[in-house]
Amino acid sequence: MNEPILEMKHLTMGFGGLELFSDINISVKKGEVLGIIGTNGSGKTTLFNIICGIYRALSGSVLYKGMNISGVAPHKISKMGIGRCFQMVAPFESMTPLENIKVARANAGRSGKGVKLSFDEILSLTHLDAVKDITTNNLSLPDKKNVEIARALACNPEIILFDEPTSALDPEMVGEVLELMKELAREGMTMVVVTHEMGFAKEVANRVMFLDEKGIKEEGTPEEIFGSPKSPRLQNFLKRVTA
Secondary structure, three states: OEEEEEEEEEEEEEOOEEEEEEEEEEEEEOOEEEEEEEOOOOOHHHHHHHHHOOOOEEEEEEEEEEEOOOOOOOHHHHHHHHEOOOOOOOOOOOHHHHHHHHHHHHHHOOOOOOOOOOOHHHHHHOHHHHEEEEEEEHHHHHHHHHHHHHHHHHHHOOOEEEEOOOOOOOOHHHHHHHHHHHHHOOOEEEEEOOOHHHHHHHHOEEEEEEEEEEEEEEEOOOOHHHHHOOHHHHHHHHHHHHH
């Protein structure tokens, strides 16, 4: 039986007395690609910050492979096997892609049971082999995004959280990053992806959740979410983002 690798149980979060979301329940199985879509300000990035230990939820718990990791320090959560690619690209600009992934692996300090790839395999998978010795600040934005993904892979993760991986990219550049993520999905990487790219969610995600108005308003297969949305809020959201 494929047990969940990551679970969020009854999570409630707010700031300054204002509730952001309540009673969030999510379960992710190994090898699954979960897409999370939703309006701005609905708490998608905050949810990732809770998983990674940056924030502590007001109530509820986060379980990783059955262990409660609520309140565990972010660097310890990373060593456990949860990788993350942030919305804002932040590789070491003065280093080459190869140096970036070497530093990431050294800092992770994790032998890991997750994806164990050599540096050459990571560079090839992320299409950075041709630019591996070029200083990162001289790379294109899609290549910098790929360096961020390569750094996550270097930590031998069992699951990767992607926060808007195509943000700030020109439309013609989006395809390059999405193709890499499709390749990771084909390799069996477990991923949770916050995205505004409905095409990616349709093509790659096994399951899609719509986060809005303080909670998960609808979830299902891509065919169900995009082909026959039930809630008026989701119907209106899809009309806006696909217009």
